[in-house]
Amino acid sequence: MILSKILKNTLLVLTTCIVLSACATKKEIATDIKGSMQGDVYTGTDTVKYLAEGVPDRVFFATNESILTTASRETLRAQAAWLRKNSGINVVLEGHADERGTREYNLALGERRANAAKDYLMTYGISSDRITVLSYGKERPVDSGSNPLSWSKNRRSVTVKAN
Amino acid sequence: MIKKIITLFLILIPINSHALIEVDITRGNLDPLPLAVSPLSIDEESRKSFQKVLKKENIGEEISTIVENNLSTSGLFNPLSKEAFLQAPDIANLKPRFEDWKLIKAQALITGKVNFMDDKLRVEFRLWDVLAAKEMMALAFTTVPTNWRRVGHIISDKVYERLTGEKGYFDTRIIYVAEEGPKTQRLKKLAIMDQDGFNNKFLTLGNELVLTPRFNPTSQMVTYLSYFKNLPRVYLLDIETGTQEVVGDFPGMTFAPRFSPDGKKIIMSFAKDGKSDIYTMDLENRIVERITNHPSIDTSPSYSPDGKYITFNSDRSGYQQIYIMKSDGSDVKRISFGNGLYGTPVWSPRGDLIAFTKLHKGKFYIGVMRTDGKGERLLTENYYQEAPSWSPNGRVLIFYRETKTNDKGEGFTAKLWSIDLTGYNERKIKTPTDASDPSWSSLLSN
Numbered sequence: 141m142i143l144s145k146i147l148k149n150t151l152l153v154l155t156t157c158i159v160l161s162a163c164a165t166k167k168e169i170a171t172d173i174k175g176s177m178q179g180d181v182y183t184g185t186d187t188v189k190y191l192a193e194g195v196p197d198r199v200f201f202a203t204n205e206s207i208l209t210t211a212s213r214e215t216l217r218a219q220a221a222w223l224r225k226n227s228g229i230n231v232v233l234e235g236h237a238d239e240r241g242t243r244e245y246n247l248a249l250g251e252r253r254a255n256a257a258k259d260y261l262m263t264y265g266i267s268s269d270r271i272t273v274l275s276y277g278k279e280r281p282v283d284s285g286s287n288p289l290s291w292s293k294n295r296r297s298v299t300v301k302a303n
Numbered sequence: 304m305i306k307k308i309i310t311l312f313l314i315l316i317p318i319n320s321h322a323l324i325e326v327d328i329t330r331g332n333l334d335p336l337p338l339a340v341s342p343l344s345i346d347e348e349s350r351k352s353f354q355k356v357l358k359k360e361n362i363g364e365e366i367s368t369i370v371e372n373n374l375s376t377s378g379l380f381n382p383l384s385k386e387a388f389l390q391a392p393d394i395a396n397l398k399p400r401f402e403d404w405k406l407i408k409a410q411a412l413i414t415g416k417v418n419f420m421d422d423k424l425r426v427e428f429r430l431w432d433v434l435a436a437k438e439m440m441a442l443a444f445t446t447v448p449t450n451w452r453r454v455g456h457i458i459s460d461k462v463y464e465r466l467t468g469e470k471g472y473f474d475t476r477i478i479y480v481a482e483e484g485p486k487t488q489r490l491k492k493l494a495i496m497d498q499d500g501f502n503n504k505f506l507t508l509g510n511e512l513v514l515t516p517r518f519n520p521t522s523q524m525v526t527y528l529s530y531f532k533n534l535p536r537v538y539l540l541d542i543e544t545g546t547q548e549v550v551g552d553f554p555g556m557t558f559a560p561r562f563s564p565d566g567k568k569i570i571m572s573f574a575k576d577g578k579s580d581i582y583t584m585d586l587e588n589r590i591v592e593r594i595t596n597h598p599s600i601d602t603s604p605s606y607s608p609d610g611k612y613i614t615f616n617s618d619r620s621g622y623q624q625i626y627i628m629k630s631d632g633s634d635v636k637r638i639s640f641g642n643g644l645y646g647t648p649v650w651s652p653r654g655d656l657i658a659f660t661k662l663h664k665g666k667f668y669i670g671v672m673r674t675d676g677k678g679e680r681l682l683t684e685n686y687y688q689e690a691p692s693w694s695p696n697g698r699v700l701i702f703y704r705e706t707k708t709n710d711k712g713e714g715f716t717a718k719l720w721s722i723d724l725t726g727y728n729e730r731k732i733k734t735p736t737d738a739s740d741p742s743w744s745s746l747l748s749n
Binding site: 240241243244256259275281283286 | 485486487488489512514515528533535555556558559572574576577578579600602603616618622623644646647660662665686687689690705707708710712713715739740
């Protein structure tokens, strides 16, 4: 009787352990994605390059959106400050979309995203003569994965030195 | 190059028959019509001449095989195995022994012969109604030997038309984008091929990104998007001469081009300052007209066959949806109201339907709706597919499909597929490389 109770309790503890550990793994994965995505906007850095120290070259967008996030605006302000200091450098803003949209619409969406970045740079004192916009639509993904995280890395506007 | 190099003389040999067999192409045909394609008979001298010129052992058999394959891929016909044929090709062409063909359950029979005459290829062929024991059609024509594949396609078209009452779509070509290389650095070239995948030819070298080629109504010109010098612009390409020119003088990206049904204008999108609007350019006087003016993305325009209306997609409602308007840009009306996003509307050559791509709950669909947006029918569902293009008779859609990659981002492919308007007969189209953005030509012979 007692033995069976002990056994039963052990079993219970064991099952709880299994359930808990399963939970932990699940949670871990979830936080991992969360760590590099907010909503469905990419917030990680693994594909990001730098124009100069502390000046990331790209900003990311939500699905079908061209609205700049707080983080994007911060990046673009850093780019604007750097461009003001380096007045001889012109840039191309390359707008991109993920693979989950029709080709032609994505070309327009890439153009709209790059223009959102351009407008912001202009409000921080960068002349439009120094900025060219180029949309690649979904033609040049950085990540070839077919999952929400990969798509979020591909929805971007990248500031590239033109000279 | 397409129409001009073929000197085609269609000579009607007197016909005296009544349409007894009929094939219904308006619904999914699960019971294709059994028919026999007897190899075109050929005399020994002609056979040798063609062998010398075309390097083909027996051109009569080759042409028959084209006819067989075309009729079979249409899904409406079931060509019977030649092994069961009891009558020799030359005798069958003179006068079929209908009992023999009835025995193998053929309802229709195609016979014919091919000759080498004055360095030309001369073909005559006949279509027979086996059950009624009657001739339904007889035609003969002459062309240069190198056009032998087209001869097979023309015979297929004539048979299709006689048996279904509608024009065929076999003597046609597909222009598309050939793709190679990793997904992040795709190399893209314009390519053209016969509808059945033969005679594939690359039209650009792959030095710059090219997208969305579309034929003009005579299928001699193509409009497409090229990233030449990193300036995405709409171009015009003359397939015959290889001449290319940029369309219009726009201070920014132009894209999503198509011809007007009379071939005189190109309609396209022009993107500037984050908005894309629809414009036309007259190819004769170069006059550019603005058709839409809205802060949204307006793109993928396509004319109705009478040129009076334009369908396009716009996100002016907040999401990508399909609209129609008059060709001057007035009377804009949204027509897609189902769940999900709608794009790439293309007006059918018959005028009554619009084909589209739909994205709903993470799946992509190719579908059709009436021009008032009613009667939506989804033909096929997949991970990713888009950009339907109509066969010239409006019975088949060609589109491209991309695969999902695995965890490592590998396994990406892009292929051309076709499906009947009925939703049946889905087929992968064989291409030498990966392929996307297909556009179907008009019928080349007519």
